[in-house]
Amino acid sequence: MVVELINTGSELMLGRVLNTHQQWLCRQLADLGYVVTRQVAVPDTAADIRQSVREALARADLIFTTGGLGPTSDDITRDLIAGLLGKKLREDAAIVDEIKKFFAGRNRPMPERNRVQALVPEGAIVLANPRGTAPGLAMEAQPNPFRDGGKPSWLIMLPGPPRELRPMFTETVVPLLGHVLPLENKFVCRTLRTTGVGESSVQEKIDGPLGKLVHAGLELGYCAHMGQVDVRLAARGDSAEKIVSEAAAIVRAQLGSAIFGEGDDELEAVVIRQLTERRQTLAVAESCTGGGIADRLTNVPGASAVFLGGFVTYSNEAKEKFLGVRDETLAQHGAVSELVAREMAEGARRASRSDYAIAVTGIAGPTGGTPEKPVGTVFIALASGRGTEVWKMFNPWDRLAFKEVTARQALNQLRLRLLA
Amino acid sequence: MVVELINTGSELMLGRVLNTHQQWLCRQLADLGYVVTRQVAVPDTAADIRQSVREALARADLIFTTGGLGPTSDDITRDLIAGLLGKKLREDAAIVDEIKKFFAGRNRPMPERNRVQALVPEGAIVLANPRGTAPGLAMEAQPNPFRDGGKPSWLIMLPGPPRELRPMFTETVVPLLGHVLPLENKFVCRTLRTTGVGESSVQEKIDGPLGKLVHAGLELGYCAHMGQVDVRLAARGDSAEKIVSEAAAIVRAQLGSAIFGEGDDELEAVVIRQLTERRQTLAVAESCTGGGIADRLTNVPGASAVFLGGFVTYSNEAKEKFLGVRDETLAQHGAVSELVAREMAEGARRASRSDYAIAVTGIAGPTGGTPEKPVGTVFIALASGRGTEVWKMFNPWDRLAFKEVTARQALNQLRLRLLA
Numbered sequence: 001m002v003v004e005l006i007n008t009g010s011e012l013m014l015g016r017v018l019n020t021h022q023q024w025l026c027r028q029l030a031d032l033g034y035v036v037t038r039q040v041a042v043p044d045t046a047a048d049i050r051q052s053v054r055e056a057l058a059r060a061d062l063i064f065t066t067g068g069l070g071p072t073s074d075d076i077t078r079d080l081i082a083g084l085l086g087k088k089l090r091e092d093a094a095i096v097d098e099i100k101k102f103f104a105g106r107n108r109p110m111p112e113r114n115r116v117q118a119l120v121p122e123g124a125i126v127l128a129n130p131r132g133t134a135p136g137l138a139m140e141a142q143p144n145p146f147r148d149g150g151k152p153s154w155l156i157m158l159p160g161p162p163r164e165l166r167p168m169f170t171e172t173v174v175p176l177l178g179h180v181l182p183l184e185n186k187f188v189c190r191t192l193r194t195t196g197v198g199e200s201s202v203q204e205k206i207d208g209p210l211g212k213l214v215h216a217g218l219e220l221g222y223c224a225h226m227g228q229v230d231v232r233l234a235a236r237g238d239s240a241e242k243i244v245s246e247a248a249a250i251v252r253a254q255l256g257s258a259i260f261g262e263g264d265d266e267l268e269a270v271v272i273r274q275l276t277e278r279r280q281t282l283a284v285a286e287s288c289t290g291g292g293i294a295d296r297l298t299n300v301p302g303a304s305a306v307f308l309g310g311f312v313t314y315s316n317e318a319k320e321k322f323l324g325v326r327d328e329t330l331a332q333h334g335a336v337s338e339l340v341a342r343e344m345a346e347g348a349r350r351a352s353r354s355d356y357a358i359a360v361t362g363i364a365g366p367t368g369g370t371p372e373k374p375v376g377t378v379f380i381a382l383a384s385g386r387g388t389e390v391w392k393m394f395n396p397w398d399r400l401a402f403k404e405v406t407a408r409q410a411l412n413q414l415r416l417r418l419l420a
Numbered sequence: 421m422v423v424e425l426i427n428t429g430s431e432l433m434l435g436r437v438l439n440t441h442q443q444w445l446c447r448q449l450a451d452l453g454y455v456v457t458r459q460v461a462v463p464d465t466a467a468d469i470r471q472s473v474r475e476a477l478a479r480a481d482l483i484f485t486t487g488g489l490g491p492t493s494d495d496i497t498r499d500l501i502a503g504l505l506g507k508k509l510r511e512d513a514a515i516v517d518e519i520k521k522f523f524a525g526r527n528r529p530m531p532e533r534n535r536v537q538a539l540v541p542e543g544a545i546v547l548a549n550p551r552g553t554a555p556g557l558a559m560e561a562q563p564n565p566f567r568d569g570g571k572p573s574w575l576i577m578l579p580g581p582p583r584e585l586r587p588m589f590t591e592t593v594v595p596l597l598g599h600v601l602p603l604e605n606k607f608v609c610r611t612l613r614t615t616g617v618g619e620s621s622v623q624e625k626i627d628g629p630l631g632k633l634v635h636a637g638l639e640l641g642y643c644a645h646m647g648q649v650d651v652r653l654a655a656r657g658d659s660a661e662k663i664v665s666e667a668a669a670i671v672r673a674q675l676g677s678a679i680f681g682e683g684d685d686e687l688e689a690v691v692i693r694q695l696t697e698r699r700q701t702l703a704v705a706e707s708c709t710g711g712g713i714a715d716r717l718t719n720v721p722g723a724s725a726v727f728l729g730g731f732v733t734y735s736n737e738a739k740e741k742f743l744g745v746r747d748e749t750l751a752q753h754g755a756v757s758e759l760v761a762r763e764m765a766e767g768a769r770r771a772s773r774s775d776y777a778i779a780v781t782g783i784a785g786p787t788g789g790t791p792e793k794p795v796g797t798v799f800i801a802l803a804s805g806r807g808t809e810v811w812k813m814f815n816p817w818d819r820l821a822f823k824e825v826t827a828r829q830a831l832n833q834l835r836l837r838l839l840a
Contacts, residue, residue: 011641011643012442012443012446012459013446013450013455013456013457013459014446014447014450014455014641014643014652015442015443015444015445015446015447015448015449015450015456016447016641016643016650016652017443017643017645018438018440018442018443019439019442019443020438022432022435022438022439022442022461023432023435023437023438023439024435025435026432026433026434026435027434027435027436028435029435030433030434030435035433035434036433036435037433037462037463037468038460038461038462038468038472039432039433039460039461040458040459040460040461041442041458041459041460042457042458043457048457048458052458163818221431221434221436223431223434223436223437225437230436232434232436284732286711286714289715289718290714290715290717290718290719290723290727291706291711291712291713291714291715291717291718291730291732292711292715292718293711294706294710294711294714294715294732295709295710295711295712295714295715295823297710297711298709298710298711298712298732298734298784298823299710299819299820299823301785301786301787301819303710303734304734304735307710307734308734308735308737308738309731309732309733309734309735309738309742310711310730310731310732311729311730311731311732311742312704312711312714312718312729312730312731312732313729314718314723314724314727314728314729315724315728315729317728318728318729318772321771322729322731322742322771351741351742352738364718365721366721367721398583399719399721400719403715403718403719
C-alpha cells in the first residue's frame with residue numbers, strides 16, 4: 001500500500017515551526033503497518049497545495065493532509081481538494097451546531113467566518129473534533145482521475161493543531177482505516193527500548209540470534225537517540241504474531257536489563273512507576289545537569305507521590321550548605337569528584353529523608369575542563385539504605401547533549417537498582 | 421528563485437526520529453532570502469531518492485539534500501546524483517587524507533569502507549566537514565537534462581548528522597551561495613521576539629502602524645510559540661535596509677518591553693546576560709515547574725557565574741525545611757497560594773544569599789484541581805532587595821505546556837525587573 005503525507009503551511013517553509021506531525025503520523029502509521037513512502041511540505045498557496053495533492057493522487061492509495069481547515073482566508077485545503085475531485089461543498093447543519101456549542105462553552109457567539117468549517121464535500125465522512133472547531137474529513141477519490149486506470153485513493157484531511165490532530169487520528173482515523181483500507185495481511189509491530197548500550201553493541205548482540213527469524217520475514221530496525229537505542233520488530237502475515245513474539249523473547253534474553261520499556265515508554269516514567277509500586281521515595285542533587293533530572297521526573301503525572309524534591313547546587317557554597325558536602329572534600333578533591341558526588345547524594349537523602357537519592361557533578365562545558373578532568377567528565381552517585389555507589393562517566397558532547405545523556409544515565413542507575 | 425529540500429532516511433518514514441533539518445535549513449535559508457518552496461522526505465531507496473531529485477531538478481534553481489553520504493550500504497545519495505547527471509566519481513586524495521586524520525585523532529585506523537566518502541563527482545565542489553568523515557558536495561547541473569530549456573540547477577548535498585550539517589552550512593554553504601547563486605535584489609530580514617502578549621494583541625498593535633511600510637514592500641510575518649510571539653520583518657531591493665529598520669523601530673515603539681530579543685535569542689540567555697552585566701545573582705524555588713526553570717537557565721553557557729542554585733520543593737515538608745515556608749501559611753492558604761509563593765521566594769533568596777529569587781507554585785495537572793484553584797492556577801513570586809512581588813496566572817494547558825509557559829512567565833518577570 002502506498003501512503004503519502006502532505007503538510008501544508010507557509011510557516012513550515014519559513015522554518016518558524018518544527019513539523020512534529022511528520023514524525024508523529026509516520027510513527028503511528030508505521031506501527032499499524034501503513035508505512036509512509038513520501039512526505040512533502042508546501043506553503044499555503046493554492047498552486048502548491050493543488051500540485052502536491054494531484055501528484056499524490058497519481059501514486060498513493062492513502063493520502064493524509066494536515067492543516068488548512070481553519071476559518072481564515074489562508075485555510076484552503078478543503079476547497080481545493082473538493083475542486084480537484086469535482087465535488088460540491090454543502091453546509092452540514094450538525095457541524096454548525098457543534099461549532100456553536102464549542103463557542104458557547106467559552107461564552108462567545110460563533111464568529112460568522114467559522115461557518116466555512118461546516119462545509120463538507122459530497123460523499124465525505126466527517127471526523128469529529130471535540131478539541132477544536134475544524135472537523136477532519138475523509139473521502140474516497142473513486143474513480144480517481146489522476147491515477148492509471150482510475151484506481152481509487154483515500155484522502156484524509158486533518159486539522160493543523162497537534163492537540164486536535166492526535167486524538168482525532170487515534171479515536172476516529174484508526175478505526176476508519178480498518179474498515180475502508182484494511183491491510184491485506186495481518187501486521188504486528190513491537191518496539192523494545194534500551195539504554196546504556198551503544199547501537200553497534202545492541203546490533204552485535206542480536207543480529208546473529210535473530211538471523212533465522214529475519215529469514216522468516218522479521219523486519220528488524222534500530223533507532224539510536226542520545227543514550228537510547230530502540231529495537232523495532234515487525235512482521236506481516238499469519239505467523240506475524242509468532243515471529244514478533246519469538247523475536248522479542250530473543251532480544252530480551254540477549255539484552256536483559258538494558259531493556260527499560262516498550263513502545264513509547266520513557267525512562268523517567270518507568271522509574272516513577274517502579275518507585276510508586278514499591279512505595280519508595282526519591283530526591284535528587286544536581287550540579288552539571290542543572291535541574292534536568294528533576295524536570296524530567298516531574299514531566300510524569302503522579303511524580304509528586306514519590307519525588308520529594310531536588311537541589312540544584314551549582315556553587316560550592318550551595319553544596320556545603322544544603323547538602324552538607326564537607327569543605328575539606330571540596331578543597332582536596334574538587335567539586336567534580338567521586339567523593340563530592342557521594343556526599344551530595346548522601347546529603348540529599350538525609351535532608352529529604354528519602355529512600356533513594358541521585359547526585360551528579362561534572363563538567364558540561366564548553367569551558368571548565370582540565371587535562372585530568374576534561375569537559376564531559378561526570379560522577380553519578382546513588383545513595384540508599386544499602387549504601388552509596390558512584391560511577392564515573394565520560395560524555396564529551398555539547399552542553400545540551402551532555403545534560404540529556406547524563407540525566408538518562410543517572411535515572412538508569414536508579415532503575416537498575418530498583419530491579420535488583 | 422525556486423529552492424527545494426530533500427531529506428532522505430527510512431528512519432524518517434518510520435517516524436523514529438524528528439526531522440529537525442527541515443526547520444533549521446528552512447529558517448536559515450528564509451532569513452537569507454532563499455525561501456524553500458517544497459520540502460520532501462523519502463526513504464533511503466534508490467528509486468525514491470532518484471525520483472525526488474529528478475522532480476526537483478525539473479523545477480528548482482537550488483536543491484539541498486540531507487543524509488546518505490555515510491560509509492554504509494544504504495548511503496547512496498552521492499552515487500545516485502552523479503548517475504542522474506552522468507558524472508563520473510573519482511577518489512579525491514585530499515579527502516582520503518582528511519578521513520585518515522579524523523580517525524588518527526581517535527587512535528583508530530580508517531576502516532576501508534570509509535574510502536567511499538572520498539568519492540567526488542566530476543566538477544563538484546567539496547564542502548569540508550571538520551566534525552565528521554563525510555564531506556558535503558556542491559555541483560551545478562549544467563545543462564540540466566530534466567528542466568525546460570536545460571536551465572541549470574545547483575545541487576548541494578549535506579551530511580545527515582545535525583552537528584556536522586549546521587556548521588558546514590554556516591561556514592561553507594552560505595558564502596558559496598553568495599558567489600554562485602546571488603539574489604537579484606538585496607534582502608534584509610530581522611525577527612523581533614516578544615513574550616507576555618498574545619498573538620492577536622501583537623497583531624492589533626502593529627498591523628496598523630506598519631500598513632504604509634507593507635504597502636512599500638515590507639513582508640510582515642508572525643509566529644506564535646507557547647508564550648512567545650516572533651515578528652518577522654523582511655524586504656527586498658535597494659530600500660530593504662531602510663524599510664526593515666523603520667519597521668523595527670515602529671515595532672519597538674509599539675511593543676516596548678514585550679520585546680526580549682532578536683533573531684535566535686532565548687529568554688533564559690537574555691536573563692543570564694542581564695544578571696552577568698549587573699554582576700547580580702539568582703536562585704529559584706520551584707514547585708509545579710519541577711526544575712524546568714533551573715534546567716533552562718543552566719542550558720546557557722556561563723550560567724554558573726550568576727545562577728547560585730535551585731530548590732525543587734514538591735512536598736510541603738520540603739517547602740518548610742529548605743525554604744522556611746511556615747506551617748501556618750501552608751495550613752491556612754494551601755501550597756498553591758500567593759503567600760506560599762512569597763515565602764518560597766524569600767526563603768530561597770535568604771538561603772542562597774542571592775540578589776534575586778524566583779518562586780513558582782501551582783497546579784500542573786492533569787489532577788489536583790479544585791473549583792477555587794483549577795488545574796492551571798499558578799503563583800509566581802520574585803524576591804529582591806526591593807521587596808517581593810507575586811503574580812497570579814492561569815495556564816490551563818497540558819502538563820508539559822503548563823511547565824513551559826510558567827517557566828517563561830517567571831523568567832520574564834525577572835527580565836522586566838532587571839530592565840527597570
